[in-house]
Amino acid sequence: MTEFRRGYGAAPWHLLLLLGCFALTGWIALRLSGEPTAGRMLLWFLGAVIVHDLLLFPVYALVDRTLRAVMGRPDRRSALNHVRVPALASGLLLLVYLPGILGLGGDTYTAATGLIPQPLLARWLAVSAAIFAVSAIVYARRWARLGRSG
Structure with a gap:
C-alpha cells in the first residue's frame, strides 16, 4: 500500500474516485453527443x-x-476565509443570475417562472449581504471564543 501511495501520489480511494468521475463524464458526453445542440x-x-x-x-x-x-501573516484568527467563502458564494450566484440581472432572456424567464426578472439585482445584493453578514457573525464569535480561551 505504501509503495502504491509513493508511486501514485495519493491513496487508492483517490484513484477510484477519479476513475468514477471520468466514467460519469464520459457517460454524460455520450448522452449529449446525440443532441442536436x-x-x-x-x-x-x-x-x-x-x-x-x-x-x-x-x-x-x-x-x-x-x-x-x-x-x-495568517494566524488562528485570520479573517481571510471569512472573506473568501462569501465572496465565492456571491460570485457564483452572480454568475448564475447574471443574464437575468442584465435583463437578457426576460421573456423566457417570465414564461418559465411566471415572474419578472427586474428584482433579481436587488435580491442578489440582499443575499450577498446576508452571506457576508453571517460570515462576519461567525468570525466575530470565533474571535470572541479565542480571546477568552487564549
Whole structure:
C-alpha cells in the first residue's frame, strides 16, 4: 500500500474516485453527443473554460494575493476565509443570475417562472449581504471564543 501511495501520489480511494468521475463524464458526453445542440453546448463549455482560465483565474488569484498581503501573516484568527467563502458564494450566484440581472432572456424567464426578472439585482445584493453578514457573525464569535480561551 505504501509503495502504491509513493508511486501514485495519493491513496487508492483517490484513484477510484477519479476513475468514477471520468466514467460519469464520459457517460454524460455520450448522452449529449446525440443532441442536436451538442455543438453549441461544446462551444459554450470551451468558451467558459477559456474565459475562466485566461480572465477570471488571474483576477481572483490577484485579489487573493492582495488580501493575503493586506492581512499579513495568517494566524488562528485570520479573517481571510471569512472573506473568501462569501465572496465565492456571491460570485457564483452572480454568475448564475447574471443574464437575468442584465435583463437578457426576460421573456423566457417570465414564461418559465411566471415572474419578472427586474428584482433579481436587488435580491442578489440582499443575499450577498446576508452571506457576508453571517460570515462576519461567525468570525466575530470565533474571535470572541479565542480571546477568552487564549
